[in-house]
Amino acid sequence: xxxxxxTPKHLIxxxxxxxTLRCSPRSGDLSVYWYQQSLDxxxxxxxxxxxxxxxxxxxxxxxxxxxxFPDLHSELNLSxxxxxxxxxxxxxxxxxxxxxxxxxxxxxxxxxxxx
Amino acid sequence: AQKITQxxxxxxxxxxxxxxxxxxYDTSDPSYGLFWYKQPSSGEMIFLIYQGSYxxxxxxxxxxSLNFQKAxxxxxxxxSASQLxxxxxxxxxxxxxxxxxxxxxxxxxxxxxxxx
Numbered sequence: 001x002x003x004x005x006x007t008p009k010h011l012i013x014x015x016x017x018x019x020t021l022r023c024s025p026r027s028g029d030l031s032v033y034w035y036q037q038s039l040d041x042x043x044x045x046x047x048x049x050x051x052x053x054x055x056x057x058x059x060x061x062x063x064x065x066x067x068x069f070p071d072l073h074s075e076l077n078l079s080x081x082x083x084x085x086x087x088x089x090x091x092x093x094x095x096x097x098x099x100x101x102x103x104x105x106x107x108x109x110x111x112x113x114x115x
Numbered sequence: 116a117q118k119i120t121q122x123x124x125x126x127x128x129x130x131x132x133x134x135x136x137x138x139x140y141d142t143s144d145p146s147y148g149l150f151w152y153k154q155p156s157s158g159e160m161i162f163l164i165y166q167g168s169y170x171x172x173x174x175x176x177x178x179x180s181l182n183f184q185k186a187x188x189x190x191x192x193x194x195s196a197s198q199l200x201x202x203x204x205x206x207x208x209x210x211x212x213x214x215x216x217x218x219x220x221x222x223x224x225x226x227x228x229x230x231x
Contacts, residue, residue: 002159002161002162033218033219035219042221042223042224043206043208043219043221045218045219045220048218056218058218088158090160092160092219099212100146100147100148100167100168100210100211100212101148101165101167102148102210103150103162103165104150104162104219105162106152106159106160106161106162107159108157108158108159109158109159109160111158
């Protein structure tokens with residue numbers, strides 16, 4: 001158990017809908033990251049937050065947004081869902097977030113299926 | 116160009132044998148970290164081992180060791196005394212100090228199957 005929690009574990013929804021994925025980082029970690037894992041794209045970095053502020057953006061679609069709250073938990077919002085958004089979404093956390101030595105610990109993931 | 120290359124889509128190893136999973140990387144940054152993660156069929160990503168670019172010694176964590184050859188830009192994972200529970204996907208990842216410093220860049224993974 002990495003100490004990172006994600007809910008829900010599975011999510012099935014329809015095209016055009018909006019969903020929210022939730023993540024709680026390990027105790028003491030200030031940085032949260034979101035990744036998407038799909039068969040065709042592999043593991044892709046989406047976005048990072050550090051202590052409530054956006055720090056880095058990756059291949060995140062405009063239909064997707066995220067935030068980190070004062071208690072450091074984070075939410076990833078996916079809207080106008082398309083079939084291609086079906087993937088495993090991971091949240092990861094790390095202590096600090098800017099050093100190359102900083103290890104990221106992953107949550108169990110949320111498997112999103114868009115029908 | 117691929118930053119992380121894992122050329123072995125699948126590997127087989129017999130129980131109790133050692134196995135090496137290959138990883139090469141590409142960066143011009145002198146400061147970087149290399150990570151290996153394990154993803155069992157249940158889906159979670161489990162951190163295994165870390166090697167920093169300035170580390171003089173190869174990293175070891177229990178049965179896992181990292182064969183770090185900086186000049187060749189390779190960071191191969193060695194699993195000793197394989198167990199059935201080692202059957203999983205293994206991902207090599209890199210984190211650089213510059214650019215989008217925060218993200219991990221992953222390879223495509225190697226699926227390891229441990230047999231009796």
